[in-house]
Amino acid sequence: SQTIHQWPATLVQPVGSPLSLECTVEGTSNPNLYWYRQAAGRGLQLLFYSVGIGQISSEVPQNLSASRPQDRQFILSSKKLLLSDSGFYLCAWTRTNYGYTFGSGTRLTVV
């Protein structure tokens, strides 16, 4: 069966520090991969998606970047975190037009 792993579960980082969140999928190949951010009490904001290795589409210009170095690995990064980067980050995968399977999320607090 397909599973998705996302880590770490929680992270507290100082302003100006770098960030790396990792997401991996097992049990499938060539998935569509996504990073969402959910601010407190708000809906989901699509940050990046990828339909293949090295193919990244950015939805919102910001302080973050994404990479897909392997078929089932999706990484969210930042060189210098801002306070406004705090939030709940969710990775998800899907086949086109099917429902998402989400990871368990990373709670990022920038202090």
Next chain:
Amino acid sequence: AQSVTQPDIHITVSEGASLELRCNYSYGATPYLFWYVQSPGQGLQLLLKYFSGDTLVQGIKGFEAEFKRSQSSFNLRKPSVHWSDAAEYFCAVVNTGGFKTIFGAGTRLFVKA
């Protein structure tokens, strides 16, 4: 542009009562529609989906949803709510091309004893 509206920010129902969460979408063609549930501090879980065919779809945990094209709605229902159903519920539609899902703002469900 496609959009999803969940008119109710939060709803409170008594345990054992019936539930209906509203969802309206804006989409030019036949939409692919979804409902997800999110418990606090967790990722989202797919409850059910509609692609075509029977307009009443069954999902996990006793939920169902009905697609009504004339009303551009995809409301989620459950005949008897359990305390464990307290969570946030998101309606979603897949955009043209199928690469991106557009989510509603969510409805927070509170269940009272």
